[in-house]
Amino acid sequence: MTHLFPTYQRFDIEIKEASGTVVTDSQGNTYLDFISGIAVCNLGHRHPAVQKSIEEQLQKVWHLSNLFPLSLQEEVASQLVKHSSGDAVFFCNSGAEANEAAIKMARKYTNKQKIITFKQSFHGRTFATMSATGQEKIQAGFGPLLPEFIYLPYNDMKALQEAMDDSVAAIMVEVIQGEGGVVPAEAAFLQEIQNLCKQSDTLFIVDEVQTGIGRTGKAFAYQHHNLSPDIITAAKGLGSGLPVGAMIGKAKLIDTFGPGSHGTTFGGNPISLASAKATLAIIFDDVFLQDVEKKGSYFIHKLEKVVEGYAFVTAIRGNGLMIGMECGEQQALIIEKLREKGLLTLPAGPTVVRLLPPLTVTYEEIDDALSIMKEVLEEVALPV
Structure with a gap:
């Protein structure tokens, strides 16, 4: 009998050790981890430089609270600002908390309440971020949600233009919808969001919780599209597995969050920030990011070749x-068979297999994963 609430559908393996891209279960079986803690372990498991930074901080101080200044916060904030369109950072513990802060900031700064988000989006599971999420399955059973959220079809320019007016406090969007099925936003759609926000004194919020910190080959995914959002939220990959989130905002917003307006006991904790500092020192490097883009292009190109001829695979995104x-209704079976053969993947919605390898994955590991995927697709395609 478990003493845990059954809030997760767990795989039937327990991971006991992890290093780089490889994890080992309690039975001694090894797997290529193309989940990375759901885009968290962007440098792989237990990266030596990150582990060293954490161990050094453990010998100094673990926690003080935000009653005291902490130079680590300034150091990490300066890196986030340097590599984004923002000017100031609020540290918290998770992506949901970062988005919660963004929602509060938007309403307080604009003195307006209406926020536009998009169908199939995912922004978190607190009441505000659940209300911002455009998925009924996330909201079901919890009673009245936070009011004044409008859910529009993703990539629908006409619906966006029709819904926009001066009463909108913010538009909040993912550059790629992760939980919604790994669906990229169209460049023109994102540009129109930015244009409409500028015209209506509306804040442009980009949720980079999953796409940020190098995942797409840029520091943040919005940078592929020549955008300048007012607020960027980050978490997942920021701490290499330690809990840390960040809301990054432009200078005009700074006075909105004065003393007492928002806060957190654990946000910006020294241990988490030590991990973040070492993580960003590696990822926010042009050569590293270019390498991620090259690996991503290689992986997608090779995967498109692997899936040719399998009618149930209808898109690679x-x-x-x-x-x-x-891959439609075959998704769950494919994920199960991949796991049995030593490749860990996860779903994105009911029909998509999501692949999130560490950014440090090698070409050899990508090839090994592709070989396993080809075997599984062949098995799934065979008549029973």
Whole structure:
């Protein structure tokens, strides 16, 4: 009997050890981990430089609270600002908390309440972020949601233009919908969001919780599209597995969050920030990011070749090392068979297999994963 609430559908393996791209279960079986803690372990498991930074901080101080200044916060914030369109950072513990802060910021700064988000989006599971999420299955059973959220079809320019007016506080969008099926936004759609926000004194919020910190080959995915959002939210890959999130905002927003307006006990914790500092030092390097783009292009190109001839695979989508394979009702069976053969993947919605390898994955590991995928697709295609 378990003493845990059954909130997760767990795989039937327990991971006992992990290093780089390889994890080992309690039975001694090894797997290529193309989940990466759901785009968290962007440098693979237990990267030596990150582990060293954490161990050094463990010998100094673990926690003080935000009553005291912490130079680590300034150091990590400066890296996030340097590599984004923002000017100031609020540290928290998760992506949901970062999005919660963004929602509060938008309403307080604009003195407006209406926020536009998009169908099949995912922004978190707190009441505000659940209300922002455009998926009924996330919201079901919890009673009245936070009001004034409008859900529009993703990539629908006409619907966006018709819904937009001066009463909108913010438009909140994912550059690639992760939980919604690894669906990229069209460049023109994102540009129109930015244009409409500028015209209506509306904040442009980009949720980069899954796509940020190098996942697509840029520091943040919006940078593929020449955008300048007012607020960027980040988490997952920021701490290499330690809990840390960040809301990054432009200078005009700074006075909105004065003392007492928002806060968190654990946000910006020294241990988490030590991990983030070491993580960003590696990922926010032009050569590293270019390598991620090359690996992503290689993976997608090779995967498109692998899936040729399998009618149940209808699309390969994504950018960098965030890739989705649309495979309909075969999704669950494919994920199960991949796991049995030593490749860990996860779903994105009911029909997509999501591939999120560490950004440090080698070409040899990509080839090994492709070989396993080809075997599984062949098995699934064979008549029973």
